[in-house]
Amino acid sequence: MRVSELSARSGVAIPTIKYYLREGLLHQGEQIAATRAEYDETHLRRLRLIRALLEVGKLPVAAIKQVIAAVDDETLPMHEMLGTAHYALGPTVEPEPGEDWQAARAEVDRLIEDLGWAIHPEAPTRDELAQTLVRMRQLGVPIDLRPYVEAAQRLVCEVEMNKVPFNGPRDAAVEALVLGSVLYGKAFDALRRMAQESESARRLR
Amino acid sequence: MRVSELSARSGVAIPTIKYYLREGLLHQGEQIAATRAEYDETHLRRLRLIRALLEVGKLPVAAIKQVIAAVDDETLPMHEMLGTAHYALGPTVEPEPGEDWQAARAEVDRLIEDLGWAIHPEAPTRDELAQTLVRMRQLGVPIDLRPYVEAAQRLVCEVEMNKVPFNGPRDAAVEALVLGSVLYGKAFDALRRMAQESESARRLR
Numbered sequence: 001m002r003v004s005e006l007s008a009r010s011g012v013a014i015p016t017i018k019y020y021l022r023e024g025l026l027h028q029g030e031q032i033a034a035t036r037a038e039y040d041e042t043h044l045r046r047l048r049l050i051r052a053l054l055e056v057g058k059l060p061v062a063a064i065k066q067v068i069a070a071v072d073d074e075t076l077p078m079h080e081m082l083g084t085a086h087y088a089l090g091p092t093v094e095p096e097p098g099e100d101w102q103a104a105r106a107e108v109d110r111l112i113e114d115l116g117w118a119i120h121p122e123a124p125t126r127d128e129l130a131q132t133l134v135r136m137r138q139l140g141v142p143i144d145l146r147p148y149v150e151a152a153q154r155l156v157c158e159v160e161m162n163k164v165p166f167n168g169p170r171d172a173a174v175e176a177l178v179l180g181s182v183l184y185g186k187a188f189d190a191l192r193r194m195a196q197e198s199e200s201a202r203r204l205r
Numbered sequence: 206m207r208v209s210e211l212s213a214r215s216g217v218a219i220p221t222i223k224y225y226l227r228e229g230l231l232h233q234g235e236q237i238a239a240t241r242a243e244y245d246e247t248h249l250r251r252l253r254l255i256r257a258l259l260e261v262g263k264l265p266v267a268a269i270k271q272v273i274a275a276v277d278d279e280t281l282p283m284h285e286m287l288g289t290a291h292y293a294l295g296p297t298v299e300p301e302p303g304e305d306w307q308a309a310r311a312e313v314d315r316l317i318e319d320l321g322w323a324i325h326p327e328a329p330t331r332d333e334l335a336q337t338l339v340r341m342r343q344l345g346v347p348i349d350l351r352p353y354v355e356a357a358q359r360l361v362c363e364v365e366m367n368k369v370p371f372n373g374p375r376d377a378a379v380e381a382l383v384l385g386s387v388l389y390g391k392a393f394d395a396l397r398r399m400a401q402e403s404e405s406a407r408r409l410r
Contacts, residue, residue, distance in 0.1 A: 204283050
């Protein structure tokens with residue numbers, strides 16, 4: 001298809017497509033004449049992935065480039081490739097100096113070991129959870145993560161990961177992971193606040 | 206106690222305390238001499254609440270003022286008072302024109318009715334969830350909210366709302382609601398991404 005059709009079918013404006021081509025986010029089409037290139041389904045799939053990372057994942061272009069590089073690096077196994085998108089979606093947390101941080105981080109590491117979860121030793125989620133534990137402790141919020149661990153495990157294993165096409169094209173798997181992870185996260189946030197309102201009404205009225 | 210002790214015990218700097226007094230976020234102390242005011246536990250509790258709204262809830266000062274006004278309006282029942290904090294914590298979502306939005310919003314209203322949840326007809330969480338459903342539909346993400354509804358209900362009823370001291374001082378109840386809601390939300394986010402990594406490893410290795 002020509003770039004005009006690629007634009008129409010993807011919903012991405014032609015100047016934006018040209019920008020992605022220049023930045024290397026989108027692979028070049030097949031040059032069939034001096035002023036005409038031909039695009040195919042792989043370009044459509046890539047544009048869908050870029051939109052998912054940009055509009056739903058809210059990732060900056062630099063982070064999108066890293067994810068795309070991982071998708072394009074066929075020597076990188078699927079699990080590590082998904083990890084680049086996955087880690088990019090989370091907040092960046094800097095470890096803090098001091099004993100509170102050390103204790104919280106050790107607690108997170110112990111929790112992961114007790115659960116038998118396969119989490120990379122340097123996964124940023126470890127520091128992210130440690131930071132939340134430090135804040136909880138500082139502010140006197142009681143900490144019992146077990147019900148949250150169980151809910152996360154159930155939702156991820158029984159629902160979310162079943163939606164990711166692990167055996168399909170790499171672009172499509174990353175896209176499904178990003179869309180599912182972010183959008184179900186948003187839906188859950190809203191539902192949780194609704195449940196709080198309803199339970200508050202039930203207890204107080 | 207004097208303002209210096211209030212500062213030391215609350216961890217809030219004196220100029221900041223004076224700013225809160227000027228803005229009406231913190232009630233005046235008892236003037237016991239021309240240049241000396243006396244503060245008590247109610248001031249400490251209020252400063253804890255302001256910090257929770259500011260540092261954990263990330264609310265702008267204008268929103269904090271609204272929450273504080275509701276806390277101070279003793280004619281406002283506890284449930285409505287908690288609602289001001291609760292609604293302020295969520296994102297602001299503008300309804301979109303078009304049939305997709307209407308359909309999604311109707312679906313949300315039906316879901317709430319089916320669940321028997323007590324949610325205000327104009328609660329912003331209704332539009333928030335509708336927006337996520339519209340995005341899911343546009344992007345072809347399959348929608349099955351039931352497991353998320355069940356998880357939210359269980360966590361809120363069996364854990365979170367048990368931590369809110371509904372019968373204590375109004376400041377303390379709002380503080381507990383904000384801290385619990387935001388910090389457990391963050392912890393759950395991290396745990397969910399950890400579970401995704403672990404489950405991806407399990408399926409792909």
